[in-house]
Each structure stands twice: as C-alpha cells, then as structure tokens.
Amino acid sequence: MSDTITNTFLHDLPSADGYFGEYGGSFIPDQLKAVMDEITQAYLDIREDPEFRRELAELYSHYVGRPSPVFHARNLSRKCGAEIFLKREDLNHTGAHKINHCLGEALLAKKMGKKKLIAETGAGQHGVALATAAALVGLECDIYMGEVDIRKEHPNVVRMAILGARVIPATHGRKTLKEAVDAAFEAYLEDPINQLYAIGSVVGPHPFPMMVRDFQSIVGNEARAQMLTQTGQLPDNVVACVGGGSNAVGIFSAFLEDQDVKLWGVEPAGRDLETDGEHAATMTKGEPGIMHGFKSYMLKDAEGEPQEVYSVASGLDYPSVGPQHSFLKDSGRVTYDTINDQEAIEAFFELSRSEGIIPAIESSHAVAYALKLAKTHPGESILVNLSGRGDKDIDFVVEHYGDAFGVHLAN
Structure with missing residues (x-):
C-alpha cells in the first residue's frame, strides 16, 4: 500500500462491526468469532504499519x-x-486484478503465523494469483474449484499446479463458483488456526469486504x-x-x-x-x-x-x-x-x-x-x-x- 491509496482508509464505511448501511456484518459459527476478530485486528494493525505498506508497495511495483x-x-x-x-x-x-489483494492476504497470513492459504476460484484468476502469492511467501495453498470450471478453465488449473497449489474439485450442485465457496468454507472450519481463508472478492464476513476493497x-x-x-x-x-x-x-x-x-x-x-x-x-x-x-x-x-x-x-x-x-x-x-x-x-x-x-x-x-x-x-x-x-x-x-x-x- 503506497501513500497514493490511503484515501480509501479515511472512508467511514464499513462500520466497526463490518456494515455498509444494512449490508455486510459477520454471520459465522461461534467457533470462528474469536478467529475472525483476530484477523480483523491483525489487518487493522498492519495496514497502518509503515513496514508492511513499504513491502507491499515494492511488490506492486517490482513484482506485479x-x-x-x-x-x-x-x-x-x-x-x-x-x-x-x-x-x-x-x-x-x-x-488480472486478483494479485492486488492476494499479495496483501498472503503477507497478512505470513505475519499472523499461518501455515496455509485456502481459497475458492471460479475462472481461476484468484486461484492463480493466490498460488503465486503463496509460493512467493512460502505458504502451502489449497484452491477449491468447481468441476465444471476445472474443465472450462484448464490453462489456469495447470498454472496453479505448476505453482505448487492443490486444486480440489467441488463436486456438488452445479459444480461452479458457489459450490467452490461452500467447499472452501467447510475446509476452513476444520482448522481456522493454521489456515487463512483468503477470500477472492469483496464478499464474506467482516473484515474481508473491507480488506479486499482496500487492497483493490x-x-x-x-x-x-x-x-x-x-x-x-x-x-x-x-x-x-x-x-x-x-x-x-x-x-x-x-x-x-x-x-x-x-x-x-x-x-x-x-x-x-x-x-x-x-x-x-x-x-x-x-x-x-x-x-x-x-x-x-x-x-x-x-x-x-x-x-x-x-x-x-x-x-x-x-x-x-x-x-x-x-x-x-x-x-x-x-x-x-x-x-x-x-x-x-x-x-x-x-x-x-x-x-x-x-x-x-x-x-x-x-x-x-x-x-x-x-x-x-x-x-x-x-x-x-x-x-x-x-x-x-x-x-x-x-x-x-x-x-x-x-x-x-x-x-
């Protein structure tokens, strides 16, 4: 984050509990509340950290x-x-634009001591970007992708595999993006301590809509x-x-x-x-x-x-x-x-x-x-x-x- 994008952080939305008007919030199982609070605080801390901002700005310039x-x-x-x-x-x-927030999420996970990044992907652009960021910072990476999209977006599936990520098919429902999100959430619930679910858009529980917005x-x-x-x-x-x-x-x-x-x-x-x-x-x-x-x-x-x-x-x-x-x-x-x-x-x-x-x-x-x-x-x-x-x-x-x-x- 360079000084040129600090204006977004001055906006008064979302509220402290993650609402944009009546939308947003955090509707999650009790077992995740403490973990999500930790992620929120860690993000609020690092986005004001000059060292984090310098590191991300250098990656944006010299890597992206x-x-x-x-x-x-x-x-x-x-x-x-x-x-x-x-x-x-x-x-x-x-x-694609996905690398902008994937680098931020990967650096956050590394600083929080996480061992693995997990995510969903539809077209594969978020999956490739996260696999790239995971390789760069030295974290494991699991990408959940609908079976239909795996066949449709084969070049990106190959790229993720080359980068060292595991591509795990979502096999229920229409076997596309929504089902990939379902599967990734289920996997995250199994071990929210060692994993960070690096959500691929401005969706999900607070702080992800804010965090991805800020990076983008x-x-x-x-x-x-x-x-x-x-x-x-x-x-x-x-x-x-x-x-x-x-x-x-x-x-x-x-x-x-x-x-x-x-x-x-x-x-x-x-x-x-x-x-x-x-x-x-x-x-x-x-x-x-x-x-x-x-x-x-x-x-x-x-x-x-x-x-x-x-x-x-x-x-x-x-x-x-x-x-x-x-x-x-x-x-x-x-x-x-x-x-x-x-x-x-x-x-x-x-x-x-x-x-x-x-x-x-x-x-x-x-x-x-x-x-x-x-x-x-x-x-x-x-x-x-x-x-x-x-x-x-x-x-x-x-x-x-x-x-x-x-x-x-x-x-």
Missing part, C-alpha cells in the same frame, strides 16, 4: 508491474463514437490520476463487471465523491435474464439475504436458499455480491445493469480485433456495456476496468463460438 497503464482505445473509439479508455489490469503479473483501491486511485494526466479531466463514465465485485469496488472507490462521474456496474444476464438459474444478475433480480457469512443482495429460490446461477464467465456466476455494492445500489451512486452471454462474446472478439487485446470473458461484459453506453452517451469518455486477460478463455471461446466468428483451427 504497477502502475498498470490506462490505454486510449482509439480504434474502438472511432467505431463507437465515444472515447474508450481501458485500465489495463490484464497486464498485471498473473493476468489502488486500481481506482491509479486510474483517477492517470486520466487527469492524460486527458486533463476525469472520465464521464467508469464501467466494471460485477460478480462478487472486487474489480468494480477497486476502480469505483476513487470516484465515489466525484458526482459528475457516472459509475456503472455490469452483471451477467447469462442465457436468459427472465429465467431462474439462467443468469447471475444478483442486484437486478435479487433481494437482501444472508449467505456465506454476510448480508447482501442475493438470488433466492422458492425456499429462500441460494438460487442456482449461470454465466458464460466463470468468475461472475455467484448468487450474491459484495455488501458495499448493495449499499451503492440502494444509495443510487452506482447504476447496475446487465449484459448477456452473446453480447459479452461479441465484445470479446470486437476488442481483440479492434485493438489487439484479448480480454477475459468477465471483463468482456464491461467492454460490451461500454459499447452500448457509447450509443446513448456519444462523445463522452468511458473508462473500462479491463480486469483480466483472456488467455484462460481462448480454448473455450473457440470451441463454442469460433465458427460464428470465423475461427477455424486445424485438428
């Missing part, structure tokens, strides 16, 4: 490659009639300064995809007080926004509820349990969302809308062929929304958080969509 650039996508801008800028988190070491705020603070330097003004619009919501909170955090900057969170409409189980648009279709230790908007089935969800983007198919997003929705500061599978894949190819940048399918949802926004906001500037690169997705995309876009590979 920060600051990530803001790129003016001129070809895309000419096509769509608005000025499109990309915050290039895809250029970070490990290929470097994205927004860099982008704000870069836009002022490059254009002389702030962007008219900032767009980010939202699953759990870490990349979106990260970039939004620096612009929350700039009322002239419109903030847009993009959820996955999947195959059909009007059919339960065929989308993962939590704030568009959900209501407040409690799951995985926190209160937030949630997609529920008829019994009030987490609804089955779907998205072409493995990192977005989660039936809840970070509590700060729920607060920002209710306050009206951020507008949340949706992009469906087909629109995301079209944007995947559009950015690839217009700018030579292959985005993650998750990030393609934000790109697709920016292209839509350009039609209704011509001439305005639109900053997109390009949260990850698409290396992990290319086999899946070619297999399922290649013919439609003229990609024919010889056997």
Whole structure:
C-alpha cells in the first residue's frame, strides 16, 4: 500500500462491526468469532504499519508491474463514437486484478503465523494469483474449484499446479463458483488456526469486504490520476463487471465523491435474464439475504436458499455480491445493469480485433456495456476496468463460438 491509496482508509464505511448501511456484518459459527476478530485486528494493525505498506508497495511495483497503464482505445473509439479508455489490469503479473489483494492476504497470513492459504476460484484468476502469492511467501495453498470450471478453465488449473497449489474439485450442485465457496468454507472450519481463508472478492464476513476493497483501491486511485494526466479531466463514465465485485469496488472507490462521474456496474444476464438459474444478475433480480457469512443482495429460490446461477464467465456466476455494492445500489451512486452471454462474446472478439487485446470473458461484459453506453452517451469518455486477460478463455471461446466468428483451427 503506497501513500497514493490511503484515501480509501479515511472512508467511514464499513462500520466497526463490518456494515455498509444494512449490508455486510459477520454471520459465522461461534467457533470462528474469536478467529475472525483476530484477523480483523491483525489487518487493522498492519495496514497502518509503515513496514508492511513499504513491502507491499515494492511488490506492486517490482513484482506485479504497477502502475498498470490506462490505454486510449482509439480504434474502438472511432467505431463507437465515444472515447474508450481501458485500465489495463490484464497486464498485471498473473493476468488480472486478483494479485492486488492476494499479495496483501498472503503477507497478512505470513505475519499472523499461518501455515496455509485456502481459497475458492471460479475462472481461476484468484486461484492463480493466490498460488503465486503463496509460493512467493512460502505458504502451502489449497484452491477449491468447481468441476465444471476445472474443465472450462484448464490453462489456469495447470498454472496453479505448476505453482505448487492443490486444486480440489467441488463436486456438488452445479459444480461452479458457489459450490467452490461452500467447499472452501467447510475446509476452513476444520482448522481456522493454521489456515487463512483468503477470500477472492469483496464478499464474506467482516473484515474481508473491507480488506479486499482496500487492497483493490489502488486500481481506482491509479486510474483517477492517470486520466487527469492524460486527458486533463476525469472520465464521464467508469464501467466494471460485477460478480462478487472486487474489480468494480477497486476502480469505483476513487470516484465515489466525484458526482459528475457516472459509475456503472455490469452483471451477467447469462442465457436468459427472465429465467431462474439462467443468469447471475444478483442486484437486478435479487433481494437482501444472508449467505456465506454476510448480508447482501442475493438470488433466492422458492425456499429462500441460494438460487442456482449461470454465466458464460466463470468468475461472475455467484448468487450474491459484495455488501458495499448493495449499499451503492440502494444509495443510487452506482447504476447496475446487465449484459448477456452473446453480447459479452461479441465484445470479446470486437476488442481483440479492434485493438489487439484479448480480454477475459468477465471483463468482456464491461467492454460490451461500454459499447452500448457509447450509443446513448456519444462523445463522452468511458473508462473500462479491463480486469483480466483472456488467455484462460481462448480454448473455450473457440470451441463454442469460433465458427460464428470465423475461427477455424486445424485438428
């Protein structure tokens, strides 16, 4: 944490008990309360520790490659009639924004004397980033991943194994992200003393929504300064995809007080926004509820349990969302809308062929929304958080969509 991101720590949210308005908190078994209190205090201590901040800032600079650039996508801008800028988190070491909080969590675990990091992953970006951080600081690492996602995101599974992590399949339910979270929580309960559950987004019980937000705020603070330097003004619009919501909170955090900057969170409409189980648009279709230790908007089935969800983007198919997003929705500061599978894949190819940048399918949802926004906001500037690169997705995309876009590979 460098001095450029201290402003996030001055915000008065969450409250001391982890609430963003009515959302957040810590709904956990009694056996975890003392452990979670220890994690909270350890984090509050180290984030003010100059030595910790120096160490993390050096890793961001010399290991991750920060600051990530803001790129003016001129070809895309000419096509769509608005000025499109990309915050290039895809250029970070490990290929996404996830490394920002994984390094912080790994250093925290090391300083707390933990022996192992455990986590869930959907698209595999958080898993790869955490396996990378674990290798760097010398900790064991277990990553829980749905069987469906293991097959879909094979390149990232291989990367995690090379880095020394164990990839443990979640085999129940739809065998995707929600089930991976379930499995990781169960494993954490078995030994919360020697393990740290390094949650992969701004979700979970307090302090994780705060902690991951703080680490990811470097994205927004860099982008704000870069836009002022490059254009002389702030962007008219900032767009980010939202699953759990870490990349979106990260970039939004620096612009929350700039009322002239419109903030847009993009959820996955999947195959059909009007059919339960065929989308993962939590704030568009959900209501407040409690799951995985926190209160937030949630997609529920008829019994009030987490609804089955779907998205072409493995990192977005989660039936809840970070509590700060729920607060920002209710306050009206951020507008949340949706992009469906087909629109995301079209944007995947559009950015690839217009700018030579292959985005993650998750990030393609934000790109697709920016292209839509350009039609209704011509001439305005639109900053997109390009949260990850698409290396992990290319086999899946070619297999399922290649013919439609003229990609024919010889056997």
